[in-house]
Amino acid sequence: MAPAGSSSSGSEAISLEHLVQYLATTGQIQEDVNQTLRTFGTKDTREVILASKLPSGQDPLELLNAQNNTLGYLYILSARMSFPNTPPPSLPLIEAFCKDFNPEHARFAPDRVTALAKAMVQAAGENLKLILEPLRDLATRYPPTPSHLTTLHPIFLTACVTTRHFATALPILSSPIFNIDTSLSELSYNDNLIYHYAGGVAFGALKRWREAEEFLEICVTAPGQIPAAIQLEALKKLTLVQLILYGKATAPPKYTNPTLIRILKNTPYHTLAKAYPQTISSLTATISRDIDIFKAEQNLGLVQQVIQRAPRWLIRRLTLTYLTLGLGDIAKEVGIENEEEVRAVVVSMVESEDINASISVDGTVTFATSTAQFSKAEIDKAVAQAQAQSQLLQELERTMNSSKEYLVKAIKHKDDAWGPDEDVMFNTHPGGSSWTDENLYS
Known part of the structure; x- marks a missing residue:
C-alpha cells in the first residue's frame, strides 16, 4: 500500500x-x-x-x-x-x-x-x-547480537572517550566482536580501527591494561597495504601499555605491517622502550629531550605512569638474583632514597601478587618462588569461557565456509593484500577535541 x-x-x-x-x-x-x-x-x-x-x-x-x-x-x-x-x-x-x-x-x-x-x-x-x-541504547539494541559490529559502535565509543565517561562504554566493550554484517551497517575499514582504538583508550584510562593491550593490538594489526595514521597512534600507546604490563615492549605479531614497526623505531617511544626499566631519574633524563613530542601527541600522562612503574620492574628483576635483600639495598638498586617508600612498593607488589616475598622486622626482604594457584571455580569459569568462545568461532567458520561469495573471493584474491581506501588522520573527534588527552591516564 x-x-x-x-x-x-x-x-x-x-x-x-x-x-x-x-x-x-x-x-x-x-x-x-x-x-x-x-x-x-x-x-x-x-x-x-x-x-x-x-x-x-x-x-x-x-x-x-x-x-x-x-x-x-x-x-x-x-x-x-x-x-x-x-x-x-x-x-x-x-x-x-x-x-x-x-x-x-x-x-x-x-x-x-x-x-x-x-x-x-x-x-x-x-x-x-x-x-x-x-x-548506548541505540548501540546495544540495534544489533541482533552483542557480537555484531555496527557503525554505531565507533560513534558511541567516540562520545564516551571524548566525555571521559569510560565506564559507560564497558557494556559494549565487554562483548567480543565476531560478526560483521554489512546489511546491518555500511561498515568501513576505518570503523573497525576507530572502535578498537577508542576501546583501547577507554580501557587504558580505567587502568585495565590487558584489555587495553588487546584492543590496541587489534587496531595495530588490522591488515592493509598502507597503514593508517590511527594505527601508528595505537602502536605508540600499545608500546607504553606493554611497558606497564610486562616491563618491556613485546615483539609485534608477524602479520603487523612492517612500515608501522619501521616508523616506530624512529620515535621516542622506541627509545623509552629500549631504556626501560631504569631508575626514575634515569628514565626522566631519557624522555626530557622528547618531552615536547609526548606533550604534542598528548601521551605524557601515560608516559609518566610508565616511569612511575619502573621501580616495580627493577624489584622484580632482583627476585631473579637474590633470595634476601635489605630494604636499603633495594632502595639503592632501584634509585629510591626513602626506605619506607620501598617498603610500600614491596608490600603493594605482594598484595597484587606481582612477587612472593615477606619483610622481617629488621627490614630484610625474603623472596620466594611464586606459584600460581587457582580455585576450582576459577578453573571452571575459564573452561566455560573457552568453550563459549570456541563455539562462536566454529559457528563463524561454518558461516564463512558456506558463503559462495566468500569462497570465490578468497580463491581469486588469495595472494592480494587489502587495505583502507584512504588513510585515517585520526586527530579529532566529531566535536573537534582530541581524544588522546594526556589526562586520560593521570
Whole structure:
C-alpha cells in the first residue's frame, strides 16, 4: 500500500499529513514502508517534507509510536536533526525513540540509523554527555547480537572517550566482536580501527591494561597495504601499555605491517622502550629531550605512569638474583632514597601478587618462588569461557565456509593484500577535541 497522493514510481509529491496517516496504519509490511519512505516525492523535496510539521502546527512524531511506527519515526527524526535550519527534536523524544524502537524494523533502514546517531552527536555539541544514554541504547539494541559490529559502535565509543565517561562504554566493550554484517551497517575499514582504538583508550584510562593491550593490538594489526595514521597512534600507546604490563615492549605479531614497526623505531617511544626499566631519574633524563613530542601527541600522562612503574620492574628483576635483600639495598638498586617508600612498593607488589616475598622486622626482604594457584571455580569459569568462545568461532567458520561469495573471493584474491581506501588522520573527534588527552591516564 502506498500513501495517498503517491505513485508507484514515487515521483509525485505527497503531503506530510498523508504520509503520517499512511505510517500510522497498522499491519503494514515493513519492507514496503521503508521503500515508500525512501522513494516518495522527489529527491529534493523528500527531506524537506520529513523535517516539516503538519499544517496544523502539530508535531508528526506526536501521532506516531516509536515502537509500532519505528521506520516512520526514524525517518522523520533523522531528517529533522540533519536538515539545515530546522530546530532539532527535544531530548526526551530522542531518548524515548532510542529506548523503545523496534530493532527488527529499524534494520530495514541502516543508513538512517547511522545518520541519526551522527546527527545526535552533532546536535549535542559541547554537551555530548547528554546523549550518551540514548546512544548506548541505540548501540546495544540495534544489533541482533552483542557480537555484531555496527557503525554505531565507533560513534558511541567516540562520545564516551571524548566525555571521559569510560565506564559507560564497558557494556559494549565487554562483548567480543565476531560478526560483521554489512546489511546491518555500511561498515568501513576505518570503523573497525576507530572502535578498537577508542576501546583501547577507554580501557587504558580505567587502568585495565590487558584489555587495553588487546584492543590496541587489534587496531595495530588490522591488515592493509598502507597503514593508517590511527594505527601508528595505537602502536605508540600499545608500546607504553606493554611497558606497564610486562616491563618491556613485546615483539609485534608477524602479520603487523612492517612500515608501522619501521616508523616506530624512529620515535621516542622506541627509545623509552629500549631504556626501560631504569631508575626514575634515569628514565626522566631519557624522555626530557622528547618531552615536547609526548606533550604534542598528548601521551605524557601515560608516559609518566610508565616511569612511575619502573621501580616495580627493577624489584622484580632482583627476585631473579637474590633470595634476601635489605630494604636499603633495594632502595639503592632501584634509585629510591626513602626506605619506607620501598617498603610500600614491596608490600603493594605482594598484595597484587606481582612477587612472593615477606619483610622481617629488621627490614630484610625474603623472596620466594611464586606459584600460581587457582580455585576450582576459577578453573571452571575459564573452561566455560573457552568453550563459549570456541563455539562462536566454529559457528563463524561454518558461516564463512558456506558463503559462495566468500569462497570465490578468497580463491581469486588469495595472494592480494587489502587495505583502507584512504588513510585515517585520526586527530579529532566529531566535536573537534582530541581524544588522546594526556589526562586520560593521570
